[in-house]
Amino acid sequence: MKLLHRPAWMKISPAYVLPIVPTTHGGTLDVPVAGDQGVPVVSVPLRQVISAYINLMKPHVTVLLLGITVAAMVIVHGSLPALGLVIATLLGGAMAAGSANCINCYIDRDIDQVMSRTQRRSLPAGRVQPRQALLFGFALGIGSFLVLTLFVNLLSAVLSAAAIVFYVVVYTMWLKRTTTQNIVIGGAAGAVPVLVGWAAVTNSLSLTAILLFAIIFFWTPPHFWALALLIHKDYERAHIPMLPVVKGEHETRRQVFLYSILLLAITLLPYVTQRMGILYLIGAVLLGGILVYMALRLLMDHTKKWARTLFWYSNCYLAVLFAVMVIDRVLLH
Known part of the structure; x- marks a missing residue:
């Protein structure tokens, strides 16, 4: 696969011609639309600049x-x-x-x-x-x-x-x-x-902090690869070697499934190490089980339906999992 020959920070695109200049006039900023002299100045509402x-x-x-x-x-x-x-x-x-x-x-x-x-x-x-x-x-x-x-x-x-x-x-x-x-x-x-x-x-x-770090670390691949399956053509056009572009969609789906199983196992460790209680264990098993089920459906179904569903659920999964941790910690400890 052909990759970009130069890093982005070395490239200056001619499309970037809209400087934001802090010259205020009644809630707007005066913004030249090009760098040449004599080009009209456009007033941009301050809220748009912010x-x-x-x-x-x-x-x-x-x-x-x-x-x-x-x-x-x-x-x-x-x-x-x-x-x-x-x-x-x-x-x-x-x-x-x-x-x-x-x-x-x-x-x-x-x-x-x-x-x-x-x-x-x-x-x-x-x-x-x-x-x-x-x-x-x-x-x-x-x-x-x-x-x-x-x-x-x-x-x-x-x-x-x-x-x-x-x-x-x-x-x-x-x-x-x-x-x-x-x-x-x-x-x-x-x-x-x-x-x-x-x-x-x-x-x-502490060990608990490292375990929480590990949960987020192993959550990231299935979450982001589900998105990559949805927009892999974007990455292909940009020559970004995302997994679906280089290894194909089937391998990506397989990796999502494997990482989902690994993530479920990692989420059990706070209970195994007695940092979390039974409420957390129930929540981790249920939430992780749903994620693994979705990853299995993603592996078997070659449409984008389950990629979209898994990506949406993975956002909710992480938020709810940490909410369960908070409830378990506050109520049971």
């Missing part, structure tokens, strides 16, 4: 990560910790996730133009200039480190910073365009928020 920058942070992804962060804090504390600590941790976590996503959008702006799923993002749509997106990403990262260091603790700040570096350098700049294992290894970045939440309360890590 929306464009928020879009760079991928809020739909960040919300799930923040929910997991709070769940980890409640699990280790046995109840909701001090509100100030929760707010500071969530603010720092949101900024860290936003930083990683902004820089990811900057690096991937060339392939985002090609993929129909991502063409409406702020950079390929021309709502933000690449340089400004990059600076915004760096600013969020620095801000996240400061917030977590000053108002939470240094360990949580270091973990968040490490997640940003891993997601940007290891996943986005290296794995994503070179190996079918990109999602498997890169999933570690998405599992770090649970460690951040744990460290925010205890200023340390």
Whole structure:
């Protein structure tokens, strides 16, 4: 398979001609539509500018990560910790996730133009200039480190910073365009928020925190490969070596099934190690059993129906599983 010859950060697309300039006039920003002199200036409502920058942070992804962060804090504390600590941790976590996503959008702006799923993002749509997106990403990262260091603790700040570096350098700049294992290894970045939440309360890590990390890590491949089955033509056009593109749909479905079984086994470990109670065990078995059933149907049915269903359910699965952990921890311990 032919891959991209140059990394995204070396490419400058002529389509990015819409700089966001902070010149306000009654709730709007004056925005030149091109870099040449004499070109008219367009007034853009301030809310659209804010929306464009928020879009760079991928809020739909960040919300799930923040929910997991709070769940980890409640699990280790046995109840909701001090509100100030929760707010500071969530603010720092949101900024860290936003930083990683902004820089990811900057690096991937060339392939985002090609993929129909991502063409409406702020950079390929021309709502933000690449340089400004990059600076915004760096600013969020620095801000996240400061917030977590000053108002939470240094360990949580270091973990968040490490997640940003891993997601940007290891996943986005290296794995994503070179190996079918990109999602498997890169999933570690998405599992770090649970460690951040744990460290925010205890200023340390433990076996339970590692088990929670492992659950998210092994959840990522079946979740994302289900999506990849739905949009594999996008990845093919962008020359991204996702599993369905390189190994085919049947192998991808088989891997989803195997990882779903492995995930079910991993979710039982918190009960085996006596970190969780019987309520969690029942929830983990039921939720994991449904996921394995869907993965089996996906393996047997070659239409996209079960890929779509499994992708939707996997989002709900993770949220509900952590909710069950919280209930088990608060009510039974």
